[in-house]
Amino acid sequence: MIDVQEVTLHHLDMKLVTPFQSSIETVSKRESILIEVRNRSGQIGWGEVVAFSSPWYTEETIGTCHHMLKSFLIPELLAKPFQDPEAFIDSFSYIRRNQMAKAAIEGAVWDLHAKLEEKPLAAILGGTAKQIDSGVVIGLASMEHMLETIGKHVSDGYKRIKIKIKPGSDAALLDEIRSHFPDIPLMADANSAYTLDDISLLKQLDEYNLLMIEQPLAHDDIIDHAVLQSQLKTPICLDESIITLNDAKKAIQLGSCGVINIKPGRVGGLFESIKIHDYCMQHNVPVWVGGMLETGVSRAHNIALASLPNFTIPGDISASARYWEEDIISPPVTVNNGKIDVPAGPGLGFEVNRSKLAKYCTHIERFTK
Ligand SMILES: O=C(O)CCC(=O)C1=CC=C[C@@H](O)[C@@H]1C(=O)O
Ligand SMILES: [Mg+2]
Numbered sequence: 001m002i003d004v005q006e007v008t009l010h011h012l013d014m015k016l017v018t019p020f021q022s023s024i025e026t027v028s029k030r031e032s033i034l035i036e037v038r039n040r041s042g043q044i045g046w047g048e049v050v051a052f053s054s055p056w057y058t059e060e061t062i063g064t065c066h067h068m069l070k071s072f073l074i075p076e077l078l079a080k081p082f083q084d085p086e087a088f089i090d091s092f093s094y095i096r097r098n099q100m101a102k103a104a105i106e107g108a109v110w111d112l113h114a115k116l117e118e119k120p121l122a123a124i125l126g127g128t129a130k131q132i133d134s135g136v137v138i139g140l141a142s143m144e145h146m147l148e149t150i151g152k153h154v155s156d157g158y159k160r161i162k163i164k165i166k167p168g169s170d171a172a173l174l175d176e177i178r179s180h181f182p183d184i185p186l187m188a189d190a191n192s193a194y195t196l197d198d199i200s201l202l203k204q205l206d207e208y209n210l211l212m213i214e215q216p217l218a219h220d221d222i223i224d225h226a227v228l229q230s231q232l233k234t235p236i237c238l239d240e241s242i243i244t245l246n247d248a249k250k251a252i253q254l255g256s257c258g259v260i261n262i263k264p265g266r267v268g269g270l271f272e273s274i275k276i277h278d279y280c281m282q283h284n285v286p287v288w289v290g291g292m293l294e295t296g297v298s299r300a301h302n303i304a305l306a307s308l309p310n311f312t313i314p315g316d317i318s319a320s321a322r323y324w325e326e327d328i329i330s331p332p333v334t335v336n337n338g339k340i341d342v343p344a345g346p347g348l349g350f351e352v353n354r355s356k357l358a359k360y361c362t363h364i365e366r367f368t369k
Pocket of ligand 2: 214
């Protein structure tokens with residue numbers, strides 16, 4: 001029984017070890033909100049708001065999530081006990097969208113639920129893998145810097161390299177990367193930087209033996225992506241366009257993609273993530289877990305999710321040290337020979353380190369029954 005007595009929001013401000021540049025935005029400082037839920041006997045679950053400070057990736061921001069949590073989701077959670085996470089999810093199913101706000105509080109409830117069941121979150125979600133393959137993302141930077149960073153990550157053992165592309169920084173960049181690294185598992189993410197007018201350029205990218213091209217066209221499109229996919233050999237992976245299971249069904253039926261990137265924050269939580277995973281598995285569409293430059297709390301949720309069987313492609317789950325001088329979980333996430341161990345302890349299997357949390361916390365808000 002999930003009987004939450006108190007919810008605490010920890011507002012954090014952390015600096016990335018290096019700025020992260022995509023086709024739209026450069027992120028150097030990361031605001032986030034950690035959600036701590038506590039039941040009557042003092043057991044705790046953790047979740048994380050992964051929205052960015054401004055609405056460049058999806059329409060949500062830290063501010064919109066805070067509003068949704070405070071005004072709707074936290075009151076819902078404190079209103080009554082719930083049999084399980086699904087019953088809590090049902091209670092807010094009337095709320096349209098606001099996926100990252102929902103995912104954050106749902107994540108905390110899943111962690112608490114797994115701890116009450118004394119099982120690892122991965123097992124509760126249906127995961128079976130003991131280790132997951134780790135991929136890493138390299139933001140846009142000078143050619144020299146990107147080549148050097150790729151070399152470093154390849155020698156660190158990462159199983160897949162993702163680079164960001166945008167018009168003017170695409171075919172020539174991939175050409176240069178392939179001349180140095182002809183065989184590495186490589187993919188490119190455009191964050192919607194192209195349109196169908198760029199089709200001849202996008203077809204050139206078939207030359208580079210990419211695992212996939214992520215979200216080349218508009219963030220809310222699946223129709224143009226189907227046109228593009230019919231003319232590309234390289235599979236398209238959808239990220240921003242998939243917000244729900246229904247989106248995934250339609251994209252697969254239309255042939256808009258060959259792969260889907262599942263980010264629990266973007267799709268409204270772990271429960272919807274599992275539904276998308278299962279549907280994709282039934283339709284032979286491989287999936288992988290995306291990242292949001294997040295702290296260890298969300299990273300831990302992602303590791304648990306990635307242990308499900310259709311996550312056959314290494315995701316954007318890299319070591320804590322890729323982004324943080326010090327993560328706020330103990331131990332930090334580490335990658336060995338390109339693999340991350342799925343924790344065997346109850347819940348997330350990582351502890352939130354209170355003294356590190358205090359270092360990066362700007363303020364706390366507490367809500368009680
Ligand atoms: O968390 C990571 O390691 C990588 C995250 C990452 O590549 C992204 C996070 C958020 C927005 C984008 O720029 C990009 C993506 O689109 O997947
Ligand atoms: Mg993406």
